[in-house]
Structure formats: C-alpha cells, structure tokens
Amino acid sequence: MLRALIWDVDGTVAETERDGHRIAFNQAFEALGLPWHWDVAHYGQLLLVTGGRERLLHDMATRADAPAGVPAREALARELHRVKNATYADLVAQGGITPRPGVRRLVDECRAAGVALAVATTTSRSNVDALFASIWGADWQGHFGTVVCAEDAPVKKPHPQAYLLALQRLGVAAHEAFALEDSPGGLAAARAAGLACGVTKSVYFADAAFDGAAWVHDDLDAAPAMTLRQLQDTLAGTITAS
Numbered sequence: 001m002l003r004a005l006i007w008d009v010d011g012t013v014a015e016t017e018r019d020g021h022r023i024a025f026n027q028a029f030e031a032l033g034l035p036w037h038w039d040v041a042h043y044g045q046l047l048l049v050t051g052g053r054e055r056l057l058h059d060m061a062t063r064a065d066a067p068a069g070v071p072a073r074e075a076l077a078r079e080l081h082r083v084k085n086a087t088y089a090d091l092v093a094q095g096g097i098t099p100r101p102g103v104r105r106l107v108d109e110c111r112a113a114g115v116a117l118a119v120a121t122t123t124s125r126s127n128v129d130a131l132f133a134s135i136w137g138a139d140w141q142g143h144f145g146t147v148v149c150a151e152d153a154p155v156k157k158p159h160p161q162a163y164l165l166a167l168q169r170l171g172v173a174a175h176e177a178f179a180l181e182d183s184p185g186g187l188a189a190a191r192a193a194g195l196a197c198g199v200t201k202s203v204y205f206a207d208a209a210f211d212g213a214a215w216v217h218d219d220l221d222a223a224p225a226m227t228l229r230q231l232q233d234t235l236a237g238t239i240t241a242s
C-alpha cells in the first residue's frame with residue numbers, strides 16, 4: 001500500500017537549476033567581484049557534485065585564481081552560497097520559477113487520498129521554503145508530513161541519508177513509499193534507501209541513464225500521466241516482482 005510520496009525538489013518539483021540556481025550562482029560571483037561565470041555546459045558537469053557549497057569548493061579546486069588555502073576557500077564558498085541563496089529567493093519571489101507539469105495535480109491527489117507527502121532534498125531549507133511558499137502559499141508546511149533538507153541530512157545524495165531520515169520521521173517502511181527524482185544521483189539515493197523511484201527527467205539530465213527506476217518520463221503529465229493510481233499500481237508491481 002502506498003502511504004507516502006517523497007519528493008526531490010531541484011529539477012523534480014521545478015526546473016530550479018535552469019531557472020534559479022545557475023543564474024543565482026553567477027549573480028553571486030558578480031556581486032562579490034569575481035570574474036567567474038558558470039555556463040550551461042559547465043554547470044551540467046558541476047551538477048554531479050550535490051550541494052551548492054560543495055559545488056563551489058569543487059570548482060575552486062580547478063581554478064588558478066581561487067584563494068590558496070582551504071580556510072579561505074571555505075569562507076568564500078560560504079559567503080557565495082549565502083548570496084546565491086538570497087538571489088535564488090528573489091528569483092522565486094519575482095515568479096521566475098514555476099512547478100513542472102503535473103506537480104500541483106499529484107500533490108492534490110495525494111492530499112485528497114490521505115497519502116502523506118514528504119521532501120528529501122540536498123538543497124538548503126531556505127530554498128525549499130521560498131519555492132514551496134510560492135507554489136502552495138505561506139502555510140505549505142501543513143501539506144507535508146516531513147521536509148528533510150541539507151541542514152537535516154548533511155551527507156548528500158547519492159547517499160541515502162535524506163531518504164532514510166524522511167522514512168524514519170514519517171514512520172513509514174520503504175516498501176510503503178514511492179520517491180520522485182530527476183537525476184541519476186537522486187535515483188541512486190532513493191534506491192539505496194530501498195525505495196521504488198520514478199524519474200521525471202529535468203533539462204540537465206535529459207540524456208542520462210536511469211537504471212533501476214520504476215519508470216522514466218519527461219514529466220508527470222506526459223502520456224500516460226502519472227496519477228496516484230499509477231503510482232499505487234507501480235508500487236504493487238514492484239513489491240510483487242521483488
């Protein structure tokens with residue numbers, strides 16, 4: 001029986017990497033007077049590193065013009081990340097980031113059927129708050145049984161920590177829940193937590209391989225639409241098959 005639907009955020013709920021994070025990282029570089037710019041191709045590579053601060057540190061390790069010592073790099077990454085997240089919230093507030101097709105519908109279906117909703121993301125809590133308040137209003141937290149963010153689960157995907165904590169907080173077994181992801185790393189995290197996982201490919205992972213996914217779709221509304229019924233049937237089939 002499907003008791004909980006656990007959502008990834010970035011790339012799954014909205015195209016946040018395309019419409020928010022990359023733009024905000026570049027604005028942060030500019031705001032701090034750095035001559036750095038992440039183009040789409042480079043950002044696509046950097047997305048293999050989960051976590052914005054970790055991504056910044058990874059990129060600095062390849063740059064001759066980055067601060068030399070580890071403490072200086074960490075301080076710069078922290079400040080850039082703070083400015084990036086503030087800019088991201090501004091982009092959301094300006095209406096620049098909208099939910100992907102079918103997201104609102106599936107959330108409504110779960111709420112109507114009493115299926116718990118949860119979040120398991122490697123992104124910062126402030127980013128989830130900004131995005132979800134813009135989609136579901138200021139009382140969005142009331143719709144979600146638990147919200148696991150980077151601050152709660154510091155070991156980032158593809159490690160399953162965020163999903164394991166979400167399951168524990170929900171009081172739901174892995175075989176009673178279904179995960180939604182957009183990236184190979186996110187899929188690996190969900191599977192490592194023992195979850196069945198469907199994938200709606202985001203733009204940065206359009207050509208990626210998704211071995212182990214219960215299904216892979218362009219979005220939740222692409223035919224056949226991923227309804228709650230469809231997820232329930234998928235989960236029942238997964239359990240029978242394993």
Ligand code: XBP
Pocket residue numbers: 008009010011017021049050051052053081120121122123124127150157183185186
């Ligand atoms: C998302 C991430 C995050 C975002 C940026 O991965 O890796 O780092 O890119 O958010 P997933 P922060 O969708 O698998 O959770 O800057 O707050 O980390």
Ligand code: MG
Pocket residue numbers: 008009010011012181182183186
């Ligand atoms: Mg994602």
